[in-house]
Amino acid sequence: MANDASTVFDLVILGGGSGGYAAALRGAQLGLDVALIEKDKLGGTCLHRGCIPTKALLHAGELADQAREGEKYGVKSTFEGIDMAGVHKYKDGVVSGLYKGLQGLVASRKITYVEGEGRLSSPTSVDVNGQRYEGRHILLATGSVPKSLPGLEIDGNRIISSDHGLHLDRVPESAIILGGGVIGVEFASAWKSFGTDVTIVEGLPHLVPAEDENSSKLLERAFRKRGISFSLGSFFEKAEYTDNGVKVSLANGKEYEAEVLLVAIGRGPVSQGLGYEEAGVAMDRGFVLADEYCRTNIPTVSAVGDLIPTLQLAHVGFAEGILVAERLAGLNPVPVDYDGVPRVTYCHPEVASVGVTEEKAKEIYGADKVVTLKYNLAGNGRSKILNTTGEIKLVQVRDGAVVGVHMVGDRMGEQVGEAQLIYNWEALPAEVAQLIHAHPTQSEALGEAHLALAGKPLHSHD
Numbered sequence: 001m002a003n004d005a006s007t008v009f010d011l012v013i014l015g016g017g018s019g020g021y022a023a024a025l026r027g028a029q030l031g032l033d034v035a036l037i038e039k040d041k042l043g044g045t046c047l048h049r050g051c052i053p054t055k056a057l058l059h060a061g062e063l064a065d066q067a068r069e070g071e072k073y074g075v076k077s078t079f080e081g082i083d084m085a086g087v088h089k090y091k092d093g094v095v096s097g098l099y100k101g102l103q104g105l106v107a108s109r110k111i112t113y114v115e116g117e118g119r120l121s122s123p124t125s126v127d128v129n130g131q132r133y134e135g136r137h138i139l140l141a142t143g144s145v146p147k148s149l150p151g152l153e154i155d156g157n158r159i160i161s162s163d164h165g166l167h168l169d170r171v172p173e174s175a176i177i178l179g180g181g182v183i184g185v186e187f188a189s190a191w192k193s194f195g196t197d198v199t200i201v202e203g204l205p206h207l208v209p210a211e212d213e214n215s216s217k218l219l220e221r222a223f224r225k226r227g228i229s230f231s232l233g234s235f236f237e238k239a240e241y242t243d244n245g246v247k248v249s250l251a252n253g254k255e256y257e258a259e260v261l262l263v264a265i266g267r268g269p270v271s272q273g274l275g276y277e278e279a280g281v282a283m284d285r286g287f288v289l290a291d292e293y294c295r296t297n298i299p300t301v302s303a304v305g306d307l308i309p310t311l312q313l314a315h316v317g318f319a320e321g322i323l324v325a326e327r328l329a330g331l332n333p334v335p336v337d338y339d340g341v342p343r344v345t346y347c348h349p350e351v352a353s354v355g356v357t358e359e360k361a362k363e364i365y366g367a368d369k370v371v372t373l374k375y376n377l378a379g380n381g382r383s384k385i386l387n388t389t390g391e392i393k394l395v396q397v398r399d400g401a402v403v404g405v406h407m408v409g410d411r412m413g414e415q416v417g418e419a420q421l422i423y424n425w426e427a428l429p430a431e432v433a434q435l436i437h438a439h440p441t442q443s444e445a446l447g448e449a450h451l452a453l454a455g456k457p458l459h460s461h462d
């Protein structure tokens with residue numbers, strides 16, 4: 001390996017997804033000399049295979065539902081069908097616009113962008129295309145890919161991952177979705193809106209099992225009403241091809257058949273064969289281990305994003321990338337409070353939360369110290385106008401701060417900004433009750449929930 005690179009960068013970043021590019025942008029802003037290495041497309045999973053394209057599909061689905069339901073609002077509309085090529089054109093247009101913007105941003109910050117597959121060759125260097133890039137510090141940000149189960153082979157045709165699901169050239173007549181987590185329920189929601197007959201199979205007792213149980217139950221009720229079927233609490237056993245699709249058998253003996261099977265059981269880290277172990281980086285089941293400052297056990301190597309065992313969210317990747325850049329530039333950043341990270345599942349209806357669930361609050365503070373309050377969106381004018389139902393549930397430490405906000409309802413994801421301020425600023429219900437919320441907005445529901453928790457409910461019963 002020729003070491004003809006005369007430059008030693010301050011920071012060499014392996015992987016140009018949310019975590020890697022955020023570190024590059026912030027590092028360059030702080031005067032670091034940065035090299036960013038990416039084998040595929042700048043922007044990574046979030047921009048090309050994750051957050052953005054899925055939300056475009058969900059928006060197209062929302063329009064389809066609205067076309068079907070126009071009559072409810074006195075609007076004469078009919079739903080004639082989905083033109084998948086048209087949906088992809090819209091989705092890809094959104095992605096390519098953001099992609100161009102991001103490329104421009106990276107170029108404008110004078111970041112050395114390297115195209116190619118990199119490999120950690122020592123604690124201070126990465127090799128790409130026969131060239132060695134030396135760095136005073138290395139950031140590993142190689143992200144994740146869809147996981148499968150032993151014996152369940154993703155063929156990209158009848159048994160697919162989310163990567164394939166984003167490019168299907170047709171609306172499947174029927175689909176089984178293995179996994180009722182965020183990715184599974186988002187696909188279920190979009191496909192149902194497009195006209196697919198959907199069944200979700202989840203081994204745990206609830207859909208979106210990481211959420212407060214109340215949110216899961218509300219989502220299940222809403223999905224039932226939409227005609228989305230699901231099987232909870234029984235694990236997958238096997239999948240077999242049928243003449244027209246796939247048959248899935250569960251441990252409880254139940255069988256389901258559909259045209260496609262989407263495997264959405266989670267994502268595993270991209271770390272194999274990249275030289276991490278050889279360089280002595282401590283790992284666990286493929287994840288790189290890092291402390292709250294995203295430092296690995298090797299002093300010159302940090303790691304961020306889906307590659308480390310923290311929440312697999314783009315904005316967590318951004319925050320961790322920024323943290324590393326600021327630490328290397330000599331600033332004194334504070335570690336991420338992972339409970340304070342807002343989480344949104346963009347299905348119809350949306351599920352949004354920040355802070356801890358009621359169950360976890362009871363573990364932390366003791367069952368007798370935890371107070372909860374539910375505010376029904378039926379009392380919120382704007383939600384009524386939008387014809388959405390749902391609830392906001394607050395979790396409070398008795399006589400103390402609000403430590404959990406859990407919301408279900410269309411567009412409630414947009415309310416998570418205020419919810420996260422409430423959690424992260426450790427607001428008391430009485431302080432939030434003091435703030436005036438515009439009428440009629442859905443944000444009012446958050447205000448009303450806090451009015452009620454502070455003992456002075458307005459549009460809700462005592």
Ligand SMILES: Cc1cc2nc3c(=O)[nH]c(=O)nc-3n(C[C@H](O)[C@H](O)[C@H](O)COP(=O)(O)OP(=O)(O)OC[C@H]3O[C@@H](n4cnc5c(N)ncnc54)[C@H](O)[C@@H]3O)c2cc1C
Pocket residue numbers: 014015016017018019020037038039040041042043044045046047049050051052054116117118119141142143144162183270274304305306307311312313314315316317
């Ligand atoms: C269907 C789906 C929907 C999602 N929706 C949301 C959402 O709504 N909101 C949200 O916050 N998160 C969402 N996520 C999660 C989000 O996309 C990830 O958490 C985020 O992309 C992780 O960023 P990362 O930088 O760690 O990894 P990635 O984005 O995976 O980036 C890693 C990059 O490293 C590159 N790479 C890997 N190995 C090498 C190598 N050897 N050399 C060079 N380059 C390499 C890859 O090509 C990739 O571009 C979604 C994910 C999926 C799959």
